[in-house]
Amino acid sequence: MLTSTLSVAPVDEGFEFSLTVRNDDDEPVELSFRSGQRVDFVVERVDDADGTGDGQEVWRYSDGRLFTQALGRETLEPGESLSYGAIWEDPPAGEYEVRGVLTAENVDAEASMVVSVPPV
Structure with missing residues (x-):
């Protein structure tokens, strides 16, 4: 079983997103991807x-x-984990739901959270 954790941290450029996927099973899990993309953040x-x-x-x-x-x-x-990240630059003020999604075609792994961007 895979567990997914999303972290969001403010940085000078905007917000840094990180999706961590951990194998909590007793057996290895092989992730299959259709391209070089490993994660998407929405x-x-x-x-x-x-x-x-x-x-x-x-x-x-x-x-x-x-x-x-x-x-x-x-x-x-x-017990092994993989982390993938991205930076959302110059976000406008408001409240947003951020979703991190692993793009593997053979497993479902995603996490989300709500983030508030204060006015500048």
């Missing part, structure tokens, strides 16, 4: 008082990025 606006921001996607790590088009595999041994 930021959606949380519902405003008037409902205008509900679920609106405002940033996605993979948008505008190119990844190698080669199949890939990674093995997580029992």
Whole structure:
């Protein structure tokens, strides 16, 4: 069984995201990927008082990025973890749900949390 943990930390450029995936099973888990992409981070606006921001996607790590088009595999041994990160630069003020998703095609692993970006 894989467990996923998302951490979000403010940095000078904006926010740093990190998705950690841990193998809590007694057997190795092989992760299969369709490309060089290993993770995606999605930021959606949380519902405003008037409902205008509900679920609106405002940033996605993979948008505008190119990844190698080669199949890939990674093995997580029992108790082993892998972490993947990204930086969301210059976020606008507001409240957002951040989701980190492992892009392996043979397992589901994701985590989310709500983040508030204060006005500048």
